[in-house]
Amino acid sequence: xxxxxxxxxRQILRYSITLFIIITLVFLIPRMMxxxxxxxxxxxxxxxxxxxxxxxxxAEYGLDRPLPEQYISYLYGLLKGDxxxxxxxxxxxxxVITYKMKWTVVLLLPSAVLAAILxxxxxxxxxxxxxxxxxxxxxxxxxFIYSMPHYWLAMFxxxxxxxxxxxxxxxxxxxxxLVGWRKLxxxxxxxxxPVTVLTLFGATYNYFIMxxxxxxxxxESYVLTARAKGLSERDVLFRHVLRNAMLPLVTVIALDFGxxxxxxxxxxxxxxxxxxxxxxxxxxxxxxxxxLHGSFLVIAAFVLVxxxxxxxxxxxxxxxxxxx
Amino acid sequence: MLFGLLLLAVFLLLAVFAxxxxxxxxxxxxxxxxxxxxxxPLGTNDIGQDIFxxxxxxxxxxxxxxxxxxxxxxxxxxxxGLFSGYLRGMTEETLMGLTDxxxxxPAMPLMIILAAHTAPSIWNIILVVxxxxxxxxxxxxxxxxxxxxxxxxxxxxxxxxxxDTYIIFRHILPNTRQVIFAKFILVVAGAMLTEASLSFLxxxxxxxxxxxxxxxxxxxxxxFLNGYWWWYLPPGICISLAVLSFVLIGFGLEEQERNDVxxx
Numbered sequence: 001x002x003x004x005x006x007x008x009x010r011q012i013l014r015y016s017i018t019l020f021i022i023i024t025l026v027f028l029i030p031r032m033m034x035x036x037x038x039x040x041x042x043x044x045x046x047x048x049x050x051x052x053x054x055x056x057x058x059a060e061y062g063l064d065r066p067l068p069e070q071y072i073s074y075l076y077g078l079l080k081g082d083x084x085x086x087x088x089x090x091x092x093x094x095x096v097i098t099y100k101m102k103w104t105v106v107l108l109l110p111s112a113v114l115a116a117i118l119x120x121x122x123x124x125x126x127x128x129x130x131x132x133x134x135x136x137x138x139x140x141x142x143x144f145i146y147s148m149p150h151y152w153l154a155m156f157x158x159x160x161x162x163x164x165x166x167x168x169x170x171x172x173x174x175x176x177x178l179v180g181w182r183k184l185x186x187x188x189x190x191x192x193x194p195v196t197v198l199t200l201f202g203a204t205y206n207y208f209i210m211x212x213x214x215x216x217x218x219x220e221s222y223v224l225t226a227r228a229k230g231l232s233e234r235d236v237l238f239r240h241v242l243r244n245a246m247l248p249l250v251t252v253i254a255l256d257f258g259x260x261x262x263x264x265x266x267x268x269x270x271x272x273x274x275x276x277x278x279x280x281x282x283x284x285x286x287x288x289x290x291x292l293h294g295s296f297l298v299i300a301a302f303v304l305v306x307x308x309x310x311x312x313x314x315x316x317x318x319x320x321x322x323x324x
Numbered sequence: 325m326l327f328g329l330l331l332l333a334v335f336l337l338l339a340v341f342a343x344x345x346x347x348x349x350x351x352x353x354x355x356x357x358x359x360x361x362x363x364x365p366l367g368t369n370d371i372g373q374d375i376f377x378x379x380x381x382x383x384x385x386x387x388x389x390x391x392x393x394x395x396x397x398x399x400x401x402x403x404x405g406l407f408s409g410y411l412r413g414m415t416e417e418t419l420m421g422l423t424d425x426x427x428x429x430p431a432m433p434l435m436i437i438l439a440a441h442t443a444p445s446i447w448n449i450i451l452v453v454x455x456x457x458x459x460x461x462x463x464x465x466x467x468x469x470x471x472x473x474x475x476x477x478x479x480x481x482x483x484x485x486x487x488d489t490y491i492i493f494r495h496i497l498p499n500t501r502q503v504i505f506a507k508f509i510l511v512v513a514g515a516m517l518t519e520a521s522l523s524f525l526x527x528x529x530x531x532x533x534x535x536x537x538x539x540x541x542x543x544x545x546x547x548f549l550n551g552y553w554w555w556y557l558p559p560g561i562c563i564s565l566a567v568l569s570f571v572l573i574g575f576g577l578e579e580q581e582r583n584d585v586x587x588x
Contacts, residue, residue, distance in 0.1 A: 018425045025434070033441040147513070147568035149520045152539060152560035155548060163551050262432030266521055270543070280433075284440055284526050292440055296433045303430045 004315050011311045015304055022300045026293045027074050031067070083294035088286045093294035096279065101298060103173060104275035107191065108257075108264055111198035115260070116253050118199060119206020124245070126207070127214025128237055139211070146204045150263040154197045154270040161193060168193050171272035194264075194271045202260045209252045213245040220244075247318060254310025258303045265299075328572025335566050339383040346377035350533055360554050367554045369538075370545040378533055379558050385534040386516055386566065389450055393515035396454025398508045401461025406492050406500070408462070409469025420466070427459045435518065439527040446529045449522055453515045461507045468500045502581045510574035513567045520563050535559040 077084075083093035122142075126135040145153070162170045174186045217223070218241055226236045268277025276295060283291040338345060348354075348364075350373055358368040366375040408419035435452050442448040472478060473496070481491050522528060523536030524543065542548055542556035 014421075014424055015428070017421075018428050021425060022429060022434075026437075029437060029441055143568065143571060144564065147517075147571055148564045149517055149524070149536075149539070149560065151521070151524055152556075152563065155539075155543070155556055156560065158548075159551065159553055159557075258428070258430050261430060262521075265432070266524065269524075270548075280436060281525060284436065287440065289440070292437055296437050299433045300430050304428060307428055 007315050008312065011308065011315075015308050019301070019304055022297065022304075023075070023078065026297055027071055030289060030293070078297075083297065084290040086288055086291045086294075088283075088288040088291065093290050096291065097276070097294055097298050100274065100276050100279045101302070102275075103273065104261075104264055104268065104277065106187075107194055107198065107268070107273065107275060108260060110191070111195050111202055111264070112253070112257055112260060114195070114199040115202025115256070116206055116249075118203040120210050120246070120249065122203070123207045123210025124214050124237070124242055127211040127245070128218065128241070130211075130215055130218075135211075138207075142204050142207050145200050146208075149266075150197065150201055151266040151270050153200070154194065154267045157193050157197055158270065171270075173274055190271075190273075194267050194273055197267050198260060198264055201263050202256055205256045205259065206249065206253060210245065210249060213248055214241060217241045217245040247314075250314045250317065251310055254307045257306050257310075261299055261303055325572055325576030328569045328576065331565055331569035332573065335383055335387065335562075335569065338380055339387050342380045342384060346374075346380040348374035348377040350374065350377040350381045357552070359552070366558055367552070369541065369547070369555060375538075375555060375558065378538055379535070379562060382533045382535045382538060382559065383562070383566075385446065385532045386519065386536065386563065389446060389453075389519045389534065390512040390516035390566075390570070393450045393453035393457070393519070394508055394511040396450065397457040397511055397515070398461050398504060399458075400455070401458035401507070402465050402497075402500070402504055404458065404462040405465025406469055406496060409466035410473055410492050410496060411488065416466075419462070423459045423462050426456070431456050432518075432521065435522060436525060436527065439522055444527060444529050446532050446534075449519055449528065452522075453518050457511060457514065457518075461504070461511065464503055464507055465500055468503050469496055472496050472499055502577070502584070506574055506577035506581060509570050509577060513570035513574065516563065516567050516570070535563045539563075 081094055083097070085091075086093050086096060089096050122138055126138050129135050158170060161168045169190050173190055174183060222240060223236060226240050231239070264275070265277035265280055267273075268275045269281045272278060276299060280292065280295050282288070283295065353371045353373060354368060356368055356370050358364055360367045364374050364376065366379065369375055369378070404419050404423065408416040408423075435456060438452045439448060442452075478491060478495055481495055486494075519528070519534065520536035520539065523534060524540045526540060526544070528534065528537045528540060530537070536559075538559040539556055542552070542559070546552075547555035
């Protein structure tokens, strides 16, 4: 077995165990919490239903059966894509989530890409000019952003750009009533503020890692060799330092994706962006547990898959893991 | 770092002397939705409580949530790091495997689920954050322990017949103090931000005043939609500055620690 395959095998094992733990947690948490597990599983809305319906639901969900049996039918349901039924939304959980998830991804992908670019560019500039004016001011700025709650910066942006300046819309995904090209334009216009906020936060982590990575790489002896060969500072930075400093960033960007998903949830709420964030917010307010559990499973699966892809990419590009 | 310490001192004073600084009882209702004026420097909220007094009292809860949660998570992380780093072998495999697995579970969504199932209380938030946020501490402590366990003084203790637990707690632990303390400070920052996020989602303790709860109310009760900036900007500024103070101190300590290691 080459080093690469054994590395990937380890990662597959690690991710499968994590997925299994997440799935089991979602099964166990509502059943172990104090209070009637029936409410923890079907949401607080069942309180207001008729007693006949409640007992019918209880039988339908098999909550009177022993735990192992319930667990097996739960796993079997997951395989079929059955995440349960949201009484609050009167819809299967899976249908609600697939619709909302789409809009969260629309926000996330551009932000993640922009955050990576911004973090890498500014991080290498600061790392290369460590201790100088540019470095100090950019680092201070990112320290501030790092210390803010995501959603609060979003609120601040809305206050300035939407409330006072009126350049961007207050909330929502689209004004409605538009089709085709105009609709796309309108959506992009609504996206501008949330994507900016998310990009800034995503860039923060990338920036600090990239800066540290460049600082470390610039102390290596090959940099001295490159300089001694008479290469220009630009060539040393771009052809030698960056190529080595970029490597750890692949995994960082992926791990960062997990943070960005959490951030997106909160930022969405501020902008009333109809994605997973507003969905979770409404589900929390209504104590709609099936929807919360489903959202958690889908978000977790999404984060795990993207992290796993990053590990695969890392294994392919890092010459040290390449087989012999 | 000096700036961080000063900032933190200000917030600590605010928290300790809250009753003397605040001009009103933060719970006392009055005239609602007042803009900033002479009697109420930051106006009043939806049920007429004085926002400035709320802000001062909230420092207590926000800071203590951060400190307690960080204490729990750093305690767990330290134990995991110490034992896996010192004992190696199976213990290390299991503990680090566990850490690796927990590290990739998206923490925020899991905390939302846990908090949604428990009654909204400050202690539940502290527990949830504390129990899920120890992974990075465990990793840092372990890598330090891996260096320490090969040092002559540890070997000397071992050859004198000291037990593993004795060596871990009497010799290894004191030498990881610096790393642990830096981590503790940084986790406080993270825990405060998490409390703010959970509270914002409506999972905070309605019986306690924290900056996160203030933001949550300002958002859900019309302060945000009506542009009452004096209601939601100040708590955000407080959270950001308090977190910043911890981050600055934490980074400063880590830098110092790195320099110390380099000079050895």
